[in-house]
Each structure stands twice: as C-alpha cells, then as structure tokens.
Amino acid sequence: MATVEQSEGGSVVSELIEFLNASPTAFHAVDEARKRLEAAGYERISEKDDWKLEAGKKYFFTRNYSTIIAFAIGKKYVGGNGFHIVGAHTDSPCLKLKPVSKVSKGGYLEVGVQTYGGGLWHTWFDRDLTIAGRVILRETKDGSVSYSHRLVRIKDPIMRIPTLAIHLDRGVNDGFKVNTHNHLVPVLATSIKAELNKKVSENTGAVEGGVVGKKYDVNTDCEKQNHHPLLLQLLATEIGCQPHEICDFELQACDTQPSVVAGAMNEFIFSGRLDNLCMTFCSLKALIEATSSASSLQDEIGVRMVALFDHEEIGSNSAQGAGSPAMLDALSRITNAFSPDSQVLRKAIQKSFLVSADMAHALHPNYMDKHEENHQPKMHGGLVSKHNANQRYATNAVTSFIFKEIATRHNLPIQDFVIRNDMPCGSTIGPILASGVGIRTVDVGAPQLSMHSIREMCAVDDVKHSYEHFKAYFEEFQELDRIRVDC
Numbered sequence: 001m002a003t004v005e006q007s008e009g010g011s012v013v014s015e016l017i018e019f020l021n022a023s024p025t026a027f028h029a030v031d032e033a034r035k036r037l038e039a040a041g042y043e044r045i046s047e048k049d050d051w052k053l054e055a056g057k058k059y060f061f062t063r064n065y066s067t068i069i070a071f072a073i074g075k076k077y078v079g080g081n082g083f084h085i086v087g088a089h090t091d092s093p094c095l096k097l098k099p100v101s102k103v104s105k106g107g108y109l110e111v112g113v114q115t116y117g118g119g120l121w122h123t124w125f126d127r128d129l130t131i132a133g134r135v136i137l138r139e140t141k142d143g144s145v146s147y148s149h150r151l152v153r154i155k156d157p158i159m160r161i162p163t164l165a166i167h168l169d170r171g172v173n174d175g176f177k178v179n180t181h182n183h184l185v186p187v188l189a190t191s192i193k194a195e196l197n198k199k200v201s202e203n204t205g206a207v208e209g210g211v212v213g214k215k216y217d218v219n220t221d222c223e224k225q226n227h228h229p230l231l232l233q234l235l236a237t238e239i240g241c242q243p244h245e246i247c248d249f250e251l252q253a254c255d256t257q258p259s260v261v262a263g264a265m266n267e268f269i270f271s272g273r274l275d276n277l278c279m280t281f282c283s284l285k286a287l288i289e290a291t292s293s294a295s296s297l298q299d300e301i302g303v304r305m306v307a308l309f310d311h312e313e314i315g316s317n318s319a320q321g322a323g324s325p326a327m328l329d330a331l332s333r334i335t336n337a338f339s340p341d342s343q344v345l346r347k348a349i350q351k352s353f354l355v356s357a358d359m360a361h362a363l364h365p366n367y368m369d370k371h372e373e374n375h376q377p378k379m380h381g382g383l384v385s386k387h388n389a390n391q392r393y394a395t396n397a398v399t400s401f402i403f404k405e406i407a408t409r410h411n412l413p414i415q416d417f418v419i420r421n422d423m424p425c426g427s428t429i430g431p432i433l434a435s436g437v438g439i440r441t442v443d444v445g446a447p448q449l450s451m452h453s454i455r456e457m458c459a460v461d462d463v464k465h466s467y468e469h470f471k472a473y474f475e476e477f478q479e480l481d482r483i484r485v486d487c
C-alpha cells in the first residue's frame with residue numbers, strides 16, 4: 001500500500017495535516033498563514049499605516065488577527081487592473097468560553113461555554129478536549145505596565161463532556177437530544193482535587209505546574225473569580241506568565257486528537273476544522289507557489305490575492321468578516337496606491353474575479369436520498385462547483401465556465417452541486433462578497449463528509465486537486481480572461 005508521502009501530491013497533504021494540527025483556532029490559523037507568507041517573502045503591512053506598494057512585490061495584513069489578506073502585485077500592474085482572488089474562511093463551529101466560565105456543580109468544576117456556529121454538538125461528547133485561543137496579558141516591569149496579545153494552546157486533554165450512561169436514558173438511541181445549555185458543559189476537575197491543588201499553591205507560594213511568583217488569591221482578586229483558578233493556572237503555566245497577569249481572553253474548547261491520513265487505502269483525512277481550513281490552506285499554498293519564483297510575476301498585469309475571513313460560521317457580519325469592508329478596503333487601497341483617480345476602482349472590480357472556496361457535501365453512502373440524483377459530489381471527484389438559483393451561491397454560467405476551463409486545461413476533475421428542492425440550501429462568503437463588492441464570483445469547495453462535526457473527513461486527492469486548481473487559476477486567469485464572455 002502506497003504511503004501518502006510516496007503518492008503524487010503527498011507533500012500538499014502532509015503540509016495540510018501540519019497546518020491543521022497547528023491551527024486549533026482561527027487565531028492560530030492566521031498565525032500559521034503569517035509564518036508561511038513571511039517565509040515566502042511576503043511583507044507584513046498594517047491597515048493603520050499609509051501603504052507604499054510596488055509592482056512585483058508581495059504583501060499581507062491581518063484584521064483582529066483572525067482574518068488575513070495576502071496579495072502579490074504583478075510586475076506590469078497599473079492602477080485599475082483586476083484582482084484575481086480566492087476567498088475562504090478561518091473559523092469553524094466550536095464551544096467558546098463564557099466571560100464568566102466558572103461553574104461548580106455536584107462536586108465538579110466545570111467550564112461554561114457558548115456554542116459558536118452550527119456545530120453537530122452531539123459529536124463533542126466523550127472527546128478529549130483542551131483549550132486554545134488568545135489572551136491579553138498585563139505585565140508590570142520596573143514599575144511600568146505593558147499589555148500584550150498572546151496565542152495559547154494547552155496540549156494535554158484537560159476537559160471532557162461526558163455522555164449520560166444508557167442505563168439512565170434508555171431511549172437515547174431513538175434520538176440523542178442535546179440541550180446545549182444544560183448538557184454541553186465540559187468537566188475540568190473534581191472540586192476535591194482542585195481544593196487540594198489550591199492548598200499546595202498557598203503553602204508553597206507557587207502554582208502547581210511550575211509557575212513561580214505572586215500567589216493567586218481567590219478571595220481578593222475579583223477579576224479572576226470569573227474563572228476557575230485551576231484553569232488560570234494551567235493557562236499561565238502554558239504562557240509562562242503569572243495567573244494575575246491574564247486580564248482577558250477569547251478561548252475555545254478544542255479536540256486534542258491530531259489530524260491524520262487514514263482509511264484502508266490511506267485515501268482520507270480524518271480531522272476537525274476541514275471546513276474550512278482545508279480550503280484556507282489550499283488557497284494559501286496555491287498563492288505562495290504561484291508567486292514564488294522571480295519570474296512568476298514578471299508578465300502579470302493583475303493582483304493575485306487570498307482573503308481568509310473569520311466569522312463565516314455566524315453569517316460574516318463583524319468588523320473582520322466577509323460582510324465587513326475588509327475586501328473592498330484592500331482593493332481600493334491597492335488601486336489607489338497606483339492611481340490617484342478614485343473612479344479607477346470601479347473598472348478594477350469589473351475586471352476582477354473571486355473564487356469563493358468553502359467545503360462541499362460529498363454524497364453520503366448511508367444517506368443517499370439527501371442528494372439530488374444528478375448532483376452527487378464524490379470523493380476524489382475534484383472541486384465542487386456550487387449552484388443555487390436563489391443566489392445562496394454566487395456561481396453563474398460565466399464564472400462556472402471560466403473556472404471549469406482551468407480544470408479542462410489541466411486535466412483536473414470538477415463536479416457540480418445543487419441542493420434538492422425540498423431542502424434548504426446552505427450559503428457562504430461568495431454571495432456576501434459578490435453583492436457587497438460587485439465582483440464576478442464562483443462558489444466552489446472540496447467534497448467532505450461529517451461537515452461541522454468535531455471530526456470530519458475528506459479525500460487526499462481532492463486536496464491535491466484543489467491546490468492545483470487554485471494555483472493554475474492564479475497563474476493563468478489573466479490569459480483566460482481574454483476570452484471575454486461579455487455580459
């Protein structure tokens with residue numbers, strides 16, 4: 001049996017696995033993207049500064065550290081030329097810690113969480129969970145106070161949401177109903193062991209786990225009463241700070257089980273967050289590889305861009321979501337850096353093209369009737385072009401044709417999807433950006449199963465197909481767009 005490394009496209013797959021394992025949250029995914037872009041010669045810029053951009057150079061910026069937009073400007077670019085964009089999203093459904101997460105019940109310490117997005121919440125039971133996200137630290141050195149923003153991830157499984165034994169719920173297999181308020185509360189510890197830990201800390205003046213320093217006082221430090229001291233100790237140990245220096249955070253529960261290549265033929269990826277870190281990674285790698293050599297931007301007249309947004313799972317309406325002005329701001333600032341004429345942006349948008357990349361539903365062998373019989377995306381069948389007459393997807397005949405033409409030229413498979421008429425259709429960033437920016441858009445995605453489960457699956461060949469398709473799009477769109485389908 002061929003290993004993934006031996007098979008064609010293996011490196012894309014193993015790099016995706018590394019990316020997934022390093023990205024438990026949107027913040028981590030953006031940080032991983034940043035590292036790869038910097039290593040590839042992309043210069044970090046800030047939306048707070050003036051932009052002095054040069055043709056032939058590569059840049060990126062982040063917003064809220066959960067959205068990232070990277071772009072490479074063609075050597076022959078002039079203001080008013082088009083943007084060739086792949087858009088995806090960095091977030092996935094999960095459980096986010098409440099502002100007051102301290103819950104104590106029945107002799108247990110629990111962690112209060114909010115549901116984020118439309119998760120398959122029953123899959124979060126009986127998993128080995130941990131915590132990751134970002135914290136704001138207040139540090140005092142030589143009398144002066146400074147604040148910092150740090151990413152954190154506790155590696156060990158520190159929590160679990162236990163199911164109820166079947167003996168106490170005999171009807172559970174007829175339909176497992178989750179009350180997300182009552183039942184979806186991770187257990188952190190028993191109070192008896194946590195009490196013991198607190199006493200050790202008080203006696204030694206140190207926090208168990210290696211953080212030495214100011215003793216944490218649960219009675220007087222009112223900020224910290226929002227969270228179990230044990231949880232703050234674990235975070236402080238991981239960060240290498242003292243618990244009282246943690247002044248705020250955005251943390252979430254996440255699975256500790258690593259992403260793997262699996263299946264009897266090593267043809268699948270089993271992982272959390274494939275929706276949509278799979279498309280995030282494939283588009284990012286495609287941009288990096290399509291702009292890596294000295295000659296790659298030599299004849300390019302447009303701008304190649306990847307835009308990875310937070311908050312898709314909750315409708316994209318936030319300061320950094322696809323519903324924000326982030327994309328339009330980027331297009332207008334790049335255009336204006338090369339042309340003082342503000343009208344030029346309008347022409348640029350009409351010459352531009354967006355591939356909205358978000359995972360698609362593969363046909364499920366045990367639920368065949370959930371797919372329309374002529375539109376049953378298959379694993380290994382390549383990217384899925386998503387259509388919806390009611391514009392839940394922004395694809396039209398022109399955008400679909402252009403994207404399919406790339407597949408034809410490169411001998412890549414591609415398939416179509418529409419939802420059954422008697423089922424509601426999902427949506428994504430495509431229609432939001434198409435309507436907000438006025439840009440030609442095609443909605444596509446690699447096929448997967450178990451979407452929004454804590455553990456999803458997709459096929460390794462589709463990772464390779466997606467990456468190659470996006471890369472060819474970046475490299476050839478300029479030439480392909482000359483076959484103008486005027487409308």
Ligand SMILES: [Zn+2]
Pocket residue numbers: 089275276312358359428
């Ligand atoms: Zn998605």
